[in-house]
Amino acid sequence: MSETVDAVVIGAGVVGLACAYELAKRLDSVLVLEREVGPGREISSRNSGVVHAGIYYPQDSLKTRLCIEGNRRLYAWCEAHDVPHKHTGKLIVATSAEDEERLRAIARHARDVGAGELRLMTGAEAREQEPELRCELALHSPTSGVVDVHELIASLVHQIIEANGMVVYHTGVDSIRKTEGGWLVQTTDSKGSEMELLARRVVNSAGLSALDVAGKSGLAEAERPWRLHPCKGSYFALGSGAPKTRNSLIYPLPSGGGLGVHITADITGARRAGPDAEFVDTIDYSVDESRVERFAEAVARYLPSIRPEHLTPDYSGIRPKLVGPEGGFADFVIRSPESQPGMVHLIGIESPGLTAALAIGARVSDVLA
Numbered sequence: 342m343s344e345t346v347d348a349v350v351i352g353a354g355v356v357g358l359a360c361a362y363e364l365a366k367r368l369d370s371v372l373v374l375e376r377e378v379g380p381g382r383e384i385s386s387r388n389s390g391v392v393h394a395g396i397y398y399p400q401d402s403l404k405t406r407l408c409i410e411g412n413r414r415l416y417a418w419c420e421a422h423d424v425p426h427k428h429t430g431k432l433i434v435a436t437s438a439e440d441e442e443r444l445r446a447i448a449r450h451a452r453d454v455g456a457g458e459l460r461l462m463t464g465a466e467a468r469e470q471e472p473e474l475r476c477e478l479a480l481h482s483p484t485s486g487v488v489d490v491h492e493l494i495a496s497l498v499h500q501i502i503e504a505n506g507m508v509v510y511h512t513g514v515d516s517i518r519k520t521e522g523g524w525l526v527q528t529t530d531s532k533g534s535e536m537e538l539l540a541r542r543v544v545n546s547a548g549l550s551a552l553d554v555a556g557k558s559g560l561a562e563a564e565r566p567w568r569l570h571p572c573k574g575s576y577f578a579l580g581s582g583a584p585k586t587r588n589s590l591i592y593p594l595p596s597g598g599g600l601g602v603h604i605t606a607d608i609t610g611a612r613r614a615g616p617d618a619e620f621v622d623t624i625d626y627s628v629d630e631s632r633v634e635r636f637a638e639a640v641a642r643y644l645p646s647i648r649p650e651h652l653t654p655d656y657s658g659i660r661p662k663l664v665g666p667e668g669g670f671a672d673f674v675i676r677s678p679e680s681q682p683g684m685v686h687l688i689g690i691e692s693p694g695l696t697a698a699l700a701i702g703a704r705v706s707d708v709l710a
């Protein structure tokens with residue numbers, strides 16, 4: 342006879358943990374299963390750590406709605422649980438006449454979707470904030486900021502345990518089978534021991550492996566029409582000789598499947614340029630030093646005094662994109678198939694997934710609990 346729990350969440354990234362926390366508030370026994378040695382070892386610790394405002398995505402998309410709601414929830418969480426964060430604000434900069442038109446359109450769109458306070462600034466006004474900047478026009482978003490992702494993850498784990506939930510590491514989910522009363526979840530730990538438990542509900546929050554896990558749950562191919570296009574984003578650290586910036590977040594206009602090579606400063610003030618966007622076939626987090634010239638060129642469009650020697654390879658992350666290099670928009674997928682009662686699959690949770698995590702958690706809990 343296997344142990345029975347109210348809910349299993351597969352994956353201890355920021356999204357799975359947020360789901361588990363919301364479920365643990367409503368259910369007696371919630372278990373997070375994570376194959377890695379600790380929480381947040383994949384996408385969740387390999388990002389820009391930016392709290393987005395919800396500026397870029399289509400009006401009725403989940404990305405817009407959950408980002409705007411998630412932004413509010415995330416700042417409130419940080420206040421309530423002492424997670425370091427900063428309301429840095431963000432500048433999106435246009436460096437050509439063509440960019441100016443695009444930026445004005447982005448500003449109109451962002452106002453229409455309700456992406457927080459926004460102000461268009463002339464190049465001269467932007468330079469009062471950032472003297473080294475070269476731009477014709479900038480959009481200032483004061484509700485954008487940065488969060489200490491590691492502290493956020495630690496606080497989520499802590500709160501899950503406070504709510505009587507559990508997070509188990511070194512435990513990979515091998516298969517999920519429908520059975521009477523729920524789902525039979527089979528796992529193997531790092532020593533090779535197998536375990537089986539019965540879960541009344543299952544959340545598939547496996548990030549880059551979410552489509553594989555959906556397959557393992559027996560979801561018919563016709564019901565999982567998506568294809569994953571892993572898209573690597575590398576970061577280079579800005580050394581002390583790099584041009585000074587005061588506002589920590591400076592973004593160009595979005596391009597090539599990402600938000601453009603931007604400049605962030607994390608909670609400690611360490612500055613980085615990145616991420617770029619490179620579609621890949623394998624998961625390899627090493628940063629290719631030879632990309633430095635391209636990075637310097639991308640940043641020099643808005644920070645002209647940057648030089649390749651100011652940049653050193655830092656880290657990279659991989660986005661679980663549902664569109665390939667041909668581009669186009671793909672929304673978050675939050676799917677509870679009719680054929681799989683008690684199951685939710687979270688697919689394609691790329692940016693702004695960190696910002697949206699707590700809103701995704703609340704939504705999943707509404708569906709399941």
Ligand SMILES: Cc1cc2nc3c(=O)[nH]c(=O)nc-3n(C[C@H](O)[C@H](O)[C@H](O)COP(=O)(O)OP(=O)(O)OC[C@H]3O[C@@H](n4cnc5c(N)ncnc54)[C@H](O)[C@@H]3O)c2cc1C
Pocket residue numbers: 351352353354355356357358374375376377380381382383384385386387388389390391392393512513514515546547548549550551554573574575616657658659660661690691692693694695696697
């Ligand atoms: C380069 C980059 C920059 C980004 N910047 C931002 C940003 O600034 N702001 C923002 O809001 N968002 C950003 N994002 C997006 C954000 O980081 C992600 O949306 C979010 O972290 C996804 O979290 P997750 O929990 O879904 O995935 P993950 O953190 O990857 O968690 C999934 C977990 O599932 C586990 N797992 C997988 N398969 C199994 C299995 N079979 N059994 C057990 N465990 C399993 C994995 O080990 C992993 O820990 C960025 C992403 C990238 C790649």
